Every structure is written in C-alpha cells, then in structure tokens.
Amino acid sequence: IAGITQAPTSQILAAGRRMTLRCTQDMRHNAMYWYRQDLGLGLRLIHYSNTAGTTGKGEVPDGYSVSRANTDDFPLTLASAVPSQTSVYFCASSDSGTGSYNEQFFGPGTRLTVL
Amino acid sequence: LAKTTQPISMDSYEGQEVNITCSHNNIATNDYITWYQQFPSQGPRFIIQGYKTKVTNEVASLFIPADRKSSTLSLPRVSLSDTAVYYCLARRWAGNNRKLIWGLGTSLAVNP
Structure with a gap:
C-alpha cells in the first residue's frame, strides 16, 4: 500500500441498505477525514x-457514522442509505497536532x- | 469560520500567469488558507498554504494581504496540464476541534 486507498471504487446500492466505505492509509498519519463531493x-x-x-462531526454528519479502531483504518458507514447520499466520497489523512x-x-x- | 468564495471558472493560455482570488471576509485569527488542485476522477492534491504575506514553492505563489480577507493563488506560466479545478480552503485547528470550509472551486481551462 502506498499512501491512502479506498474501497470500493464504485458501488450501486439500493435505498435502505447498509454500506461501509473503507479507507486505509500507510503514512502513520494521526488525523483522517471523510468528505463527500x-x-x-x-x-x-x-x-x-x-x-x-x-472521532468528530464535520459539516454534514447526519446519516453517517465512523470508527477509528487503529491508526490506519477509518471506515465510513451508511446505516440505511438514501438517494441523497449519492455522491463521490473521499477519504483523506494528515499529520495531526496544532502545528500550522x-x-x-x-x-x-x-x-x-x-x- | 470564514466562508470562502472564488470564481466559478477562468480561461487562460499556455505560458500565461494565472491568478485566482479567494474571498474570506470573516477569516479569524486561527484560520490558515490552503489551496488544492483536483483533476477529474482524482482526489484533491495540496498546492500551497499560508497565513499572511507571501508564500512561494516550486509550483505556485500565495499572496495574502495584511487584512487576510482574501488570498490569491498565482500559477506562473501555465501549461495544458494545469487545466483542473482549484479549491481554496480555510481551516482552523482549535484544540481537538477541526473546522474545514472549502470553496466551491475554480475550474481553470488552459488553452493552446
């Protein structure tokens, strides 16, 4: 693994189904993020x-949950998907801390x- | 946290300097300004970051005036490969709280 990976690449899902998007990084970054675009x-x-x-809530957290059991993985779960959650989802990571x-x-x- | 506003699109030609301005009127003391580049079907990629005055790296310059209510990303001598969407981001780390407000992006088209 080099950098940050996401799976699946794409998915078609029926409304009401549960879905987990996976994100893994190998840079030992403390901070991780989920965005929708x-x-x-x-x-x-x-x-x-x-x-x-x-974990912390961002701008649009409703309908999504996350967990961070270890440094490398940060899965995003849609408990019961709705059509308005159709989007492109990006995972990101960065060094944490209060540095600039x-x-x-x-x-x-x-x-x-x-x- | 500052709301960031940037032009929807810009056009340029190869070899020209391109300046993209982002407005962030309500910027606070703890906010940093960062710019990202995004190509189709890819995640954004960091370009440059600043707090005030001028910052320069190997690909761009970032100008932030004293009042910090705007910032300008300057791309010297653009090429066709610079055609992309450019995002302005105001971010603040306050203890364990993170605020990240992205602009809607400026779609830059570089023409031959």
Whole structure:
C-alpha cells in the first residue's frame, strides 16, 4: 500500500441498505477525514478523527457514522442509505497536532449511487 | 469560520500567469488558507498554504494581504496540464476541534 486507498471504487446500492466505505492509509498519519463531493456544492466534511479512538462531526454528519479502531483504518458507514447520499466520497489523512502545516492527502474516491 | 468564495471558472493560455482570488471576509485569527488542485476522477492534491504575506514553492505563489480577507493563488506560466479545478480552503485547528470550509472551486481551462 502506498499512501491512502479506498474501497470500493464504485458501488450501486439500493435505498435502505447498509454500506461501509473503507479507507486505509500507510503514512502513520494521526488525523483522517471523510468528505463527500457533489456537483455545485464542492467538498463537504462528514466526519473526522484526530487520532485513533476519537472521532468528530464535520459539516454534514447526519446519516453517517465512523470508527477509528487503529491508526490506519477509518471506515465510513451508511446505516440505511438514501438517494441523497449519492455522491463521490473521499477519504483523506494528515499529520495531526496544532502545528500550522497539515497537508491533507486524499484517496482516489468512491463513487456511490443509491437507487 | 470564514466562508470562502472564488470564481466559478477562468480561461487562460499556455505560458500565461494565472491568478485566482479567494474571498474570506470573516477569516479569524486561527484560520490558515490552503489551496488544492483536483483533476477529474482524482482526489484533491495540496498546492500551497499560508497565513499572511507571501508564500512561494516550486509550483505556485500565495499572496495574502495584511487584512487576510482574501488570498490569491498565482500559477506562473501555465501549461495544458494545469487545466483542473482549484479549491481554496480555510481551516482552523482549535484544540481537538477541526473546522474545514472549502470553496466551491475554480475550474481553470488552459488553452493552446
């Protein structure tokens, strides 16, 4: 693994189904993020994690949950998918801390369609 | 946290300098300004970050005036491969709280 990976690449899902998007990084970054990207709305933060064992809510957390059991993995779960969750989802990671330099490294994205 | 506003699109030609301005009128003391580049079907990629005055790296410059209510990303001598969407981001780390407000992106088209 080099950098940050996401799975699946794309998925078509029936409304009401449960879905987990996977994200793994090998850079030993403490902080990880989940975004959704929609046409005309840009990138919006869903959830984040400053370090393993902690999570926080972003701008649009409703309908999503995350967990951070270890440093490398940060899965995003849709408990009961709805069509409005159709989007491209990006996972990112960065060094944490209060320093000024916190470049985020992004995964390739997961294209999710909820029918 | 500052709301970021940037032009929807811009056009340029190869070899020209391109300046993309982002407005963030409500920027706070703890906010940093970061710019990212995104190509189709890829995740955003970091370009440059600054707090005030001028920052330069091997690909771009970032100008932030004293009042910090705007910032300008400057791309010197663009090429066709610079055609992409450019995002302005205002971010703040306050203890364990993170605020990240992305602009809607500026779609830059570089023409031959």
